[in-house]
Structures are given as structure tokens and as C-alpha cells.
Amino acid sequence: MEIIEKIKTNKSIDNQTEIQKICLDKLQSSPLPNPRSEQWRLSNKSKLSNFLEYSVNENNENNSKFEIPYPKNTQSTIRLIIGENCQIKLIEKNYSIQKLSEGELQKYIKEQMSFFNQNENWSDLLNLFLSCKNNILGLKINGSKIPPIEIFSHASSNSLNAKTLIIFLEKNCNVELLQVNLGEDNSSLSQSTFFCLEENSSLNHGVVSYGVNKSNLLNSLNVIQQKNSEYNLGSLHFKFNYARFEIRIKQSEGNAKTNIKGMQITKKDEQISTYTKIDFDGPNGFLDQINKSLADDKSHAIFEGSIIVPKIAQKTDASQLSRNLLLSNRAQIDTKPQLEIIADDVKCKHGATISQLNEEELFYMRTRGITLTEASKLQLSSYFQEIISFIPVSKDRWDLLDKILNEN
Amino acid sequence: MQSKMKESDPILEVKNLSASTDNLPILKGVSLTVYPGEIHAIMGRNGCGKSTLSKIIAGHPSYNITNGDIKFLGKNINSLEPEERSQSGIFLGFQYPIEIPGVSNLEFLRVSTNARRKFLNKEELDTFDFEELVKEKLEIVKMDQAFLSRSVNQGFSGGEKKRNEILQMALLEPKIAILDETDSGLDIDALRIVASGIKRISNAQTGIILITHYQRLLDEIKPNYVHVMSDGQIIKTGESDLALELEKKGYEWTDNFIKET
Numbered sequence: 301m302e303i304i305e306k307i308k309t310n311k312s313i314d315n316q317t318e319i320q321k322i323c324l325d326k327l328q329s330s331p332l333p334n335p336r337s338e339q340w341r342l343s344n345k346s347k348l349s350n351f352l353e354y355s356v357n358e359n360n361e362n363n364s365k366f367e368i369p370y371p372k373n374t375q376s377t378i379r380l381i382i383g384e385n386c387q388i389k390l391i392e393k394n395y396s397i398q399k400l401s402e403g404e405l406q407k408y409i410k411e412q413m414s415f416f417n418q419n420e421n422w423s424d425l426l427n428l429f430l431s432c433k434n435n436i437l438g439l440k441i442n443g444s445k446i447p448p449i450e451i452f453s454h455a456s457s458n459s460l461n462a463k464t465l466i467i468f469l470e471k472n473c474n475v476e477l478l479q480v481n482l483g484e485d486n487s488s489l490s491q492s493t494f495f496c497l498e499e500n501s502s503l504n505h506g507v508v509s510y511g512v513n514k515s516n517l518l519n520s521l522n523v524i525q526q527k528n529s530e531y532n533l534g535s536l537h538f539k540f541n542y543a544r545f546e547i548r549i550k551q552s553e554g555n556a557k558t559n560i561k562g563m564q565i566t567k568k569d570e571q572i573s574t575y576t577k578i579d580f581d582g583p584n585g586f587l588d589q590i591n592k593s594l595a596d597d598k599s600h601a602i603f604e605g606s607i608i609v610p611k612i613a614q615k616t617d618a619s620q621l622s623r624n625l626l627l628s629n630r631a632q633i634d635t636k637p638q639l640e641i642i643a644d645d646v647k648c649k650h651g652a653t654i655s656q657l658n659e660e661e662l663f664y665m666r667t668r669g670i671t672l673t674e675a676s677k678l679q680l681s682s683y684f685q686e687i688i689s690f691i692p693v694s695k696d697r698w699d700l701l702d703k704i705l706n707e708n
Numbered sequence: 709m710q711s712k713m714k715e716s717d718p719i720l721e722v723k724n725l726s727a728s729t730d731n732l733p734i735l736k737g738v739s740l741t742v743y744p745g746e747i748h749a750i751m752g753r754n755g756c757g758k759s760t761l762s763k764i765i766a767g768h769p770s771y772n773i774t775n776g777d778i779k780f781l782g783k784n785i786n787s788l789e790p791e792e793r794s795q796s797g798i799f800l801g802f803q804y805p806i807e808i809p810g811v812s813n814l815e816f817l818r819v820s821t822n823a824r825r826k827f828l829n830k831e832e833l834d835t836f837d838f839e840e841l842v843k844e845k846l847e848i849v850k851m852d853q854a855f856l857s858r859s860v861n862q863g864f865s866g867g868e869k870k871r872n873e874i875l876q877m878a879l880l881e882p883k884i885a886i887l888d889e890t891d892s893g894l895d896i897d898a899l900r901i902v903a904s905g906i907k908r909i910s911n912a913q914t915g916i917i918l919i920t921h922y923q924r925l926l927d928e929i930k931p932n933y934v935h936v937m938s939d940g941q942i943i944k945t946g947e948s949d950l951a952l953e954l955e956k957k958g959y960e961w962t963d964n965f966i967k968e969t
Contacts, residue, residue, distance in 0.1 A: 659770070664806035666790035667766050667799075668816070668876060669823030675791075678819075682810025682859075 323429035333422040347542035351516040357459035382463040395443025427492035430462035442470035448693040455489035462490040469501040478506040478693035483515025497529035506691035507535040517543040527555040534690035538565035547576040554582020560589040561690040566599030573602035580613035587618040595631035622652040725776035736940035742915040752937035766800035795827035797883030805869040808860040866893035874905040891925035903928030923955040
């Protein structure tokens with residue numbers, strides 16, 4: 301693994317930034333995550349090695365070929381591609397979207413890194429170590445009536461691509477943002493995203509990640525919510541040889557709302573996992589989370605969620621549900637929703653279910669002339685619908701449901 | 709009575725049918741023949757095999773046919789898939805219609821109807837044309853159009869679910885309809901609506917099998933034949949007055965037939 305060798309031997313990358321140097325320094329103490337740690341114990345080691353096998357594509361050499369697959373109609377949407385020159389400066393009557401300055405970026409990342417935990421944030425450390433200036437997009441958004449935003453990250457074949465996105469939502473700002481992560485054949489994408497939602501701001505965030513043959517993804521999402529902010533996340537990960545989606549959300553002063561509806565679909569021998577950690581650092585926080593997994597063939601889907609409610613977080617109302625569908629005898633699902641509660645006046649619940657396609661539902665549909673394949677699709681469509689309908693911006697234009705159903 | 713000469717070929721012939729699930733025998737040699745225009749009622753205690761018989765005719769994959777044949781329009785259908793049986797004209801009305809959250813009733817009905825129409829070499833209907841057709845059929849079961857936009861059977865009352873079953877029957881125009889306890893859970897008015905719907909849909913070319921515990925459905929739809937089932941067998945067959953006698957004497961009376969057989 302060329303990258304790990306670089307880390308071990310402290311071989312510097314050309315024009316290393318201060319952030320990269322700090323990350324390299326931190327990674328040197330443990331170049332790989334601890335396989336015995338809770339966050340990594342189920343992670344497939346050979347697949348992680350495969351992720352790290354490719355050479356780093358620092359200069360976006362093959363990116364010139366990248367074309368956003370579809371939809372073509374983008375009139376009402378702002379589209380940005382991380383890694384391409386996003387010289388965005390939109391100052392309109394009601395809103396503004398501007399790039400963060402180099403100084404602002406460095407300051408924010410350094411501040412975040414001071415909270416990093418080696419195992420928990422290994423993906424971010426690797427990302428920031430590998431991400432060159434061109435592949436970091438930082439935005440500051442304020443105002444209202446902001447058009448929907450689509451942001452693309454893309455990994456080209458036979459390379460490892462690191463992309464970083466940092467967004468500040470200023471006070472009273474409402475944004476709809478769809479993040480699309482795409483992997484080509486035999487590629488690895490390291491994507492780290494940092495959001496800061498200031499008071500009274502709200503973000504409807506969609507994350508759609510899909511690869512093709514032997515694509516890998518390490519997708520890390522860090523959100524800080526100030527009071528009276530609302531963060532809604534709808535996510536979908538499918539068609540990756542190996543993918544990890546790590547979500548860390550901190551309601552820094554409480555009095556904030558978080559809604560998460562996520563789904564991962566695994567087939568063949570794929571492994572896709574979702575790890576979430578929600579910290580309530582103040583009172584009156586709200587969380588409603590549902591994570592769905594669907595595992596077929598001999599694939600492996602993993603969900604581990606933790607909700608941390610310290611003493612300061614009184615009157616927290618949190619719910620976390622993991623619903624899983626096992627479509628094959630050889631597929632595997634591991635799920636572990638968990639609560640860590642110290643505050644005594646809270647309403648928290650969690651649960652997990654694992655089931656198969658409902659045979660009586662299938663029989664009912666078949667007695668109405670619907671073939672087994674179509675009946676399964678209808679049943680899966682109803683299973684997916686709850687999540688898909690929560691993904692903002694382009695859910696209709698992206699035809700996500702059709703795309704998934706035709707591939708399942 | 710089942711052996712009397714008929715002018716046309718039977719729609720359904722069940723011959724000496726035995727079936728099991730998880731190696732547990734459920735049906736033990738059932739024979740039943742239904743000719744066009746006939747209405748048969750099957751009665752019997754809970755667990756005697758009535759619903760199992762209906763599911764096996766419809767092709768439920770959990771049951772194995774261990775002996776005997778099911779012939780539909782002269783062809784053996786033992787190995788046909790449930791959807792193939794439905795497309796060719798067998799309809800099963802469920803005792804407990806299944807809820808399918810997230811699947812719109814309208815789309816479900818359209819896909820089902822088109823599957824049957826395709827089999828009949830009729831043109832498949834687009835959403836617009838189908839809405840016209842379904843509006844007509846809704847009138848038969850006195851259902852409101854609002855039911856179409858809801859998920860299949862989700863949040864429907866017991867009576868609404870049963871009416872939705874009859875609506876499906878009306879759309880699919882089956883050759884034979886097996887209605888499993890369609891009367892259970894219905895109040896008097898709903899029972900009349902459902903019974904009148906069944907009568908309007910059935911005709912001289914179709915056959916109906918009513919599975920029921922009670923005489924009250926048979927007061928509305930008079931059967932040509934009544935069969936009493938016990939322990940996976942038909943132990944007595946008679947005309948409609950058999951149901952009345954059964955209502956008076958109870959199933960204990962039929963225990964004597966078991967001893968006789």
C-alpha cells in the first residue's frame with residue numbers, strides 16, 4: 301500500500317500544506333485504524349487494503365473526462381464539481397454563496413482537528429492528508445430563497461481521489477443541497493464533508509453515493525448544529541465494493557433538530573457500512589433517525605449508531621431505528637443502535653429489526669397476476685420510498701428509485 | 709350429485725387432492741368439480757382445511773401437493789405459479805387481505821388488471837384509461853375514489869378491505885372466484901354490498917366457491933352445492949338446504965358423517 305508506506309516513511313507530498321503536515325504527523329502514530337476498535341472491527345480488512353492500493357490522483361489528471369451523468373436540465377440548480385475550479389462568487393439580492401478564503405479554511409480545519417479521535421476520525425485524517433488545495437471546496441452561504449445546490453465528487457479509474465467539502469450556513473439561512481459521490485471502475489474516493497449550521501439555519505441535505513465495478517468509498521460527514529438549527533439528511537449508498545459512511549453530528553448548544561433517513565444496499569460480495577454518532581451537548585435536542593439496509597447475495601451491510609446524551613442534555617427527544625432486509629441466506633447484516641444516556645429527563649428509544657421479503661405480501665400480489673419479480677420490486681419500492689422521498693433537490697430528476705430497482 | 713351430466717366442460721376439477729406443509733398433511737383426498745354458472749359453498753370448523761384448499765388452488769408456495777390433480781379449464785395446473793393461475797382466470801379473495809404500505813392501490817389494481825388483460829390478448833390500459841374503467845367498477849362495491857390513492861389495504865376497515873377484494877374480482881373478471889370468508893367481519897349493510905357485488909360480477913360462464921362459516925352470506929347468494937369439510941376431507945355434499953340444516957344442528961351433527969366415512 302503505497303499510501304501507508306508514504307505515511308510510515310514520512311515521505312512528504314509535493315507542496316504539502318500545513319494541514320497535510322499535521323495529519324501526516326497524527327497518522328504516523330497509527331497509519332491504519334485499530335481493527336479491534338468498535339468502529340473498525342467489522343470492516344473488511346482486505347477491502348480496506350484494496351481502497352488504499354491505488355495511487356493518489358493529486359492533480360485530477362483524468363477528471364477532464366468527467367461528465368455529470370444526468371439529468372441534463374440544471375437551469376434552476378447550482379452545480380459544483382469538487383476538484384474543478386469552483387471559482388464561485390454569487391451575490392444576489394436575497395443570498396450570497398462565496399468561497400471561503402484560504403485563511404478561513406485553515407482555521408476551521410485546524411479547529412476541527414483538535415477534536416479528532418484517531419480511530420473515529422481516521423477517515424478524515426487520511427482525507428485531509430491526501431486532499432490537495434484544488435480538491436478542497438469551502439463555501440459560506442447566507443440569505444434566503446437560495447436555489448438548490450448539487451455538489452459532485454468523483455473518483456476516476458485506477459486511482460485514489462480525496463475530496464473535501466466545507467460549508468458554513470450563516471444565521472437564518474435555508475439550503476437544499478444534494479451531494480453526489482460517484483466512483484468509476486477500480487477506484488477509491490475519500491470524501492470528507494464538514495458543515496457548520498449557525499443559529500436558525502436549516503439544511504436539507506441529500507447524499508447519494510454509487511459506484512460501479514470495484515469502486516470504494518470512505519465518506520465522512522461532520523455536522524455542527526448551533527441552537528435552533530435544523531439538519532435533515534437523506535442518504536443512499538449502493539454499488540460499492542467497499543463503502544463506509546461515517547456521520548458525526550453535534551448539537552453544540554442543544555435546542556436543535558436532526559432528522560436522518562439513510563439506506564445502504566449491498567449485493568455480490570460488497571460491504572457497505574454506516575456509523576453514526578450523535579452528540580447532544582445541550583438541552584431540548586431532537587433526533588429522529590432511521591437507517592435501512594438491504595443485503596443480497598453474499599454481501600455484508602453494517603449499521604452502528606450511537607446517541608450520546610450527557611447530563612447537560614435534559615429534555616432530549618431522540619429515536620433511532622435500524623430496519624434491515626436480508627434477501628439471501630448467504631448475506632450478512634450487523635446492526636447495533638445504541639444509547640448512552642446520563643441525563644435523567646429525556647425521551648430516548650432505539651430498536652432494530654431484520655426481516656426478509658414478506659412472503660404473504662408476495663403471494664397476495666402474485667394471486668393478482670403480478671410476477672414474483674414485479675411483486676418483489678413493488679415491495680422493495682415501498683421499502684425504499686420512505687428514504688428516497690427524503691432526499692432533497694433532484695430526487696425526481698435523478699430517477700433514483702428506478703435506478704435502484706432495475707439494479708436489484 | 710357431483711357426477712350428474714353437465715352440458716359444458718368443468719371450469720375446475722379437483723381430484724383426490726392431498727397436500728401438506730412442513731410434512732404435515734392438511735388435505736387428505738379432496739375432490740370437487742365446478743361447472744360454469746355454479747356457486748359452491750364450503751363450510752366446516754376452523755382448521756378443517758377450507759382456507760388451505762383455496763390457497764393450494766391459487767398456488768401458495770408453502771404447500772406441497774402430495775397426491776391428486778387440480779385441473780383448470782381442462783389443464784393440469786399443479787405446477788403453475790400463482791401469477792400464471794391468476795392471469796389465466798383463477799381469483800382468490802383473501803380472508804385477511806394483505807396491507808402493502810407504500811404501494812398505491814390504483815397502481816396495484818392497474819398492474820394486476822393489465823397482467824390479466826395481457827393473458828387475454830386485450831390491450832393493456834394506461835393510467836388514464838384504467839381510471840375510467842376502475843370508476844365504473846367502484847360503483848359495484850360502492851367504494852369512494854379516495855381509496856384508490858391510498859396504499860393497498862393500508863388503514864382500510866375490515867369491510868373496506870373486503871370490498872377492495874371484490875373490486876379486484878370485478879376488474880380481473882376471473883373464470884372462477886374462490887372467496888375465503890368474504891363475509892367475516894362485515895356488518896349487515898356491508899355484507900349486502902359485497903353479496904350484491906359478487907352476484908353482479910358472476911354469470912353463466914363463471915364459477916364461484918364461497919368459503920364461509922355462516923348461513924347469512926348464503927341467504928344473499930344461494931349456492932347450488934354445499935360441501936362440508938372436516939379434517940382435510942369433504943365429508944358431505946348437498947344442495948343449499950344442507951347449509952340450513954348445518955346452521956340448525958351445528959358441526960357436531962357432521963361428526964356422524966366422519967364416523968360413517
